[in-house]
Amino acid sequence: MRLQLYDIQSSTKTTILNYCSYVQWVPGSDVVVAQNRNSLCIWYNNDAPERVTMFPLKGxxxxxxxxxxxxxVIVAEGVNTVSYTLDEGLIEFGTAIDDGDYSRAAAFLETLEMSTETEAMWKTLSRLALEAKQLHIAERCFSALGHVSKARFLHETxxxxxxxxxxxxxxGTDYYQVRARLAMLEKNYKLAEMIFLEQNAVEEAMEMYQELHMWEECIVVAEAKGHPAVEKLRRGYYQWLLDTQQEEKAGEVQESQGEHLAAVGLYLRAGLPARAARLAMARDLLLANGDVINRITTALIKGELYEQAGDLFETIRNPQKALECYCKGCAFLKAVELARVAFPAEVLKLEEAWGDHLVQQKQLDAAINxxxxxxxxxKAIEAALGARQWKKAIYILDSQEKRIAVKYYPRIAQHYAALQEFQVRPQQGARADL
Structure with missing residues (x-):
């Protein structure tokens, strides 16, 4: 049989024990005692059902x-009766919690050594104390758990x-600063911002975001309230991004402000030449800047991003370089399309190279056409035979000279003979004497 704990508030059910032959609440508390075959199982805190205290039993x-x-707990061991005493301090904790006496619960926990059970109880008490806005008790809980930053933050609160x-x-818990700081403790910064702005405490909302390095949210608040320090904040944000080596984000900031040349430089510094290329191809002024284009294409080729380099060369009308890059990057579709317009004589070579590339990639079927x-x-016949496209191989052989075809028909014949398809013949126009 299975013992299950049902949480009425969340409507969730958790199996906490298998092969359960006995279970009982400890009177006046939320402690659970159960037996699992030869073990006594005790849950001192049902908020953490995975934390169970177990003792071996013989009866x-x-x-x-x-x-x-x-x-x-009274246990019958044959003709004898043995009693197991539970930890009254842990039981009293549950009773104090049920009574809403969090000070008494904290006092009980402070008399106990730290263990998995007591740690779970400190966590439960910290949550309940915060919900009840008993902040001094919550501070004691976080100190006991070793959460120094939370304890210090609550001490200031x-x-x-x-x-x-x-x-x-x-x-004092209804004061706006206290309510905002509690929202911050829960990482609900939007709620904290709303509390500050309800009191017209714009500076405090901005200061909160700056301390958290949430510069974008800080700038949004400053812009919404027409704060005179908006430009200063933007410069500070940009400098902070550079100081923390976040060149990509700094590039995004510059791009959003229309500083496209600076954005390209930052993307290149961040090792993102493809992003720099996309920005350059979208801006005529950048395309006209030979030095910028040279820096981007050099970075793309160095990073072996040949297809993107080809796109950029094609955009600036340098088809020769574009074709070279497409070939190096094995972007044969773009290479063939470009060659049909700019270099018609190269199309056959490119189609062959495309087929060779597909063969190397074991895509023999795609290489045939x-x-x-x-x-x-x-090569087409070899690819068809390698892909076991026998009918396609026969179709290609039908148009070949005898000296070429004679070497392949026996292989095809062996295949159909193995399948006992003896009636297969070359199609119309093929040489029967092969």
Missing amino acids: DIVNLERSNGKTE NEIADQVAKEYGGD HYIEARCSV
Whole structure:
């Protein structure tokens, strides 16, 4: 049988134990005790069902007793009865959580050594304390878990809340800075931004984004509110991208601002000549700049991006260089299309080279038609036989001279003989005496 834990709020079911012969809640708490064959299994925190404490048993659980601040599991081992005492501190934690007494829960946890169970409980308490806006307890939880940055952030938040509470009363958690910082802790920066802007605290929203290095969001806020420091922010963002060696992003910034020449330089520095080439081909001023085009094509060829280099050469009307690059990059479709317009005499050679390339790539079937276009009959026949395209091979052989065809018909005949297709004959026009 399987023991399953059903979460009513999320409607999810989790299997936590197989071969379960006994299960019981500890009275007055959310601790679960169960037996799995020869093991006593205890879940002190059902928010973490994977964290289970297990003890070996020699008998069967018959009862669970809780009295005088002590919880015992009664096990029958033959004629004898043995009791196992549960950790009352961990049980009290669950009781305190159910009662909403998070201070008591934290006090219990602080008396325990750190283990997998107590770590799960600290995490549960930190979540619940944040939800209840009991920030001092949440700070203690993060400190216990070793989350130094979160603990420090909450410490600063608590100082703000305490100061507000001292001046205006209450607990200070409804103050806009506290609410914004809690949203930041949850990484919900848009909510934090909205809270700041509701109070017209534009500078604070911008400062938040700058501390997080979210420059684009910071600039959007500044532009939306007409802040006078927009240009300064843009320059700062650009400089930060350069300082952190994010040339690609810096190039995007320059491109968006219409600084296309600077963007090309940054893309080249970032090792992205293909992106620089795409930008250059879209801008006539860049295409007219011989130095820029030379730098881009040199970078493309150095990076063996021959097809992109060919595209750029073709755009600037240098068909000879374009054809060379297409051939080096094995972009034969573009090479043939260009040659048909600019170099008709080269088409047959290119079709043959295309076929040779396909043969090297083991694409014999695709190579056949290119060899036929190149008038390389022998290569076309070899490719057809290699691709086991017997009918196509016969079709090509029908138009060949006897001295060429005589060497291939026996191979085809052996194939059809092996299939016992003895009636296959050369098509009309073929030589029967072959």
